[in-house]
Amino acid sequence: xxxxxxxxxxxxxxxxxxxxxxxxxxxxxxxxxxxxxxxxxxxxxxxxxxxxxxxxxxxxxxxxxxxxxxxxxxxxxxxxxxxxxxxxxxxxxxxxxxxxxxxxxxxxxxxxx
Amino acid sequence: xxxxxxxxxxxxxxxxxxxxxxxxxxxxxxxxxxxxxxxxxxxxxxxxxxxxxxxxxxxxxxxxxxxxxxxxxxxxxxxxxxxxxxxxxxxxxxxxxxxxxxxxxxxxxxxxx
Numbered sequence: 001x002x003x004x005x006x007x008x009x010x011x012x013x014x015x016x017x018x019x020x021x022x023x024x025x026x027x028x029x030x031x032x033x034x035x036x037x038x039x040x041x042x043x044x045x046x047x048x049x050x051x052x053x054x055x056x057x058x059x060x061x062x063x064x065x066x067x068x069x070x071x072x073x074x075x076x077x078x079x080x081x082x083x084x085x086x087x088x089x090x091x092x093x094x095x096x097x098x099x100x101x102x103x104x105x106x107x108x109x110x111x112x113x
Numbered sequence: 114x115x116x117x118x119x120x121x122x123x124x125x126x127x128x129x130x131x132x133x134x135x136x137x138x139x140x141x142x143x144x145x146x147x148x149x150x151x152x153x154x155x156x157x158x159x160x161x162x163x164x165x166x167x168x169x170x171x172x173x174x175x176x177x178x179x180x181x182x183x184x185x186x187x188x189x190x191x192x193x194x195x196x197x198x199x200x201x202x203x204x205x206x207x208x209x210x211x212x213x214x215x216x217x218x219x220x221x222x223x224x225x226x
Contacts, residue, residue: 004156033212043157043202043216055211090156094212101147102212104156 002027004093004105012111018079021108025072025093031055032074033102034066037088046089049074050096078110086112115140117205119217126193128226136203136217137185143205146179146186147214151200160201161188193224 005024013019025032033056034046045058049068066076072093078085088109092102116139126132138146144165149157163170163177163186170177174193179186190197200221204214 031212033214035214035216042218043204043214045213045215048212050211056213058213092156092212092214096212100212101159101162102214104149104158106154106156 004091004103006089006091006105006108008108009106010109010111012113013081014113015081015083017081018077019081019110020075020077021089021091021110023074023076023091023093023105025074025091026103029093029095029103030072031094031096031102032068032072033092033094034074034076035090035092036060037090037107038086043090046076081112083112086110115143115205115207115215117203117215117217119203119220121220122218123221123223125223125225128193128195128224130193132188132190132193132197132222132224134188134201134203134220134222135185136187136205137183138205138215139184140205140207141181141184142207142209145206145208146177147204147206148177148188149202149204151202151219157202190222193222195224195226198222198224 031050033048048056068074088107090107092104094102119136147162151157176189203217
């Protein structure tokens, strides 16, 4: 079974731009969660989508948004990029019933200049 | 909200020795506690997890214990090998609310041969 895939793997943007990251979950998984990983703040939860609906949301500003498609693929968007948005963005997929393993993708490394 | 503290931040052991990493959580409603291993350039990989109705779980050289009263859980790795060197994260989740994981800050484990 193929694992979680994320595209692109690396991205360089400048302040003020916007960016869209993509995540394809493991086949059959309906839940996709997004996390931001930085050296200073560690791994922080952004949001979770389940059956095309946002089920959970972390404490990030409204510049961070996401969506999920009918095939469970998910995208996250960051508008008006700031230097502090430089991070590794990870997505994780699971069946969605809770109390279950979340499988992480390799991440997208975003650098904001 | 939930807060997870993890200690130590770095741990160096000799090959063959045991390693113990400890985490405490703040929300007594948390009921799912996974441990992830992250190697350089990769996403976190689940190594073991425990649910709140279980006090201990073992998988070969890896074990996790949970003390709900004290709100802490620990990872034990026996007979450490150089390939165990990585960053380890503990996490906690209240699964009734979906798949939101709150992570500890991580432990850098170095196994010296």
